[in-house]
Amino acid sequence: MDRLGTELPQRGTFGWALGGAALVFAVPVVRTVSAALDETGGAAVGAWAMAAVMALVLVVVPLLLARGILGxxxxxxxxxxxxxxxxxxxxxxxxxxxxxxxxxxxxxxxxxxxxxxxxxxxxxxxxxxxxxxxxxxxxxxxxxxxxxxxxxxxxxxxxxxxxxxxxxxxxxxxxx
Incomplete structure (x- = not known):
């Protein structure tokens, strides 16, 4: 990217913090998935829905934000x-x-x-x-x-x- 000039030094603080938060929040998501595996019937649907929402909000979204910031x-x-x-x-x-x-x-x-x-x-x-x-x-x-x-x-x-x-x-x- 030399043709674009001098790169301003990137600040990765927020990107790495979001990545770390996603890693920390992956623990309760894994526990929720584990609990959902043990459920049957209507309770299983609710447990899987909860696991999916938690995974999206607590892991996927912070990782996407971190990717955007670091990129x-x-x-x-x-x-x-x-x-x-x-x-x-x-x-x-x-x-x-x-x-x-x-x-x-x-x-x-x-x-x-x-x-x-x-x-x-x-x-x-x-x-x-x-x-x-x-x-x-x-x-x-x-x-x-x-x-x-x-x-x-x-x-x-x-x-x-x-x-x-x-x-x-x-x-x-x-x-x-």
């Missing part, structure tokens, strides 16, 4: 930001096509739940929309913020209002 990669190049999932570019916006940049950095989540996000709006190479780059998925936003600082210096209209400008400047200053 999302964000790249920053000199001309674009790309989000790749399962080996395919899902979202890509060129810096020249940006119409709006928003930085949300509340910091209220601490280290476990970082609340730092960058929303890039414009004409995506996959349609018009917004690309979200979040600290929930990556360890650092520094390469993206440094590249955006150059773009914002050349086109200050990308930041709408003083509040957006202050948030952006704080995020850039903290990323150095």
């Amino acid at each position: 999302r990669h964000t790249y920053v190049s000199d001309d674009a930001v790309s989000v790749v999932s399962r080996g395919e570019v899902r979202q890509q916006v060129a810096f020249a096509d940006l119409t709006d940049v928003r930085v949300a950095a509340t910091g209220q989540g601490g280290r476990l739940l970082p609340r730092e996000n960058v929303l890039l709006s414009g004409d995506l190479r996959t349609g018009t929309g917004t690309v979200l780059v979040s600290r929930l998925y990556v360890d650092t936003l520094q390469p993206l913020l440094q590249r955006l600082a150059v773009e914002v210096a050349a086109r200050p209209e990308l930041l709408r209002g003083e509040l957006e400008r202050d948030s952006f400047e704080r995020a850039v200053a903290s990323s150095r």
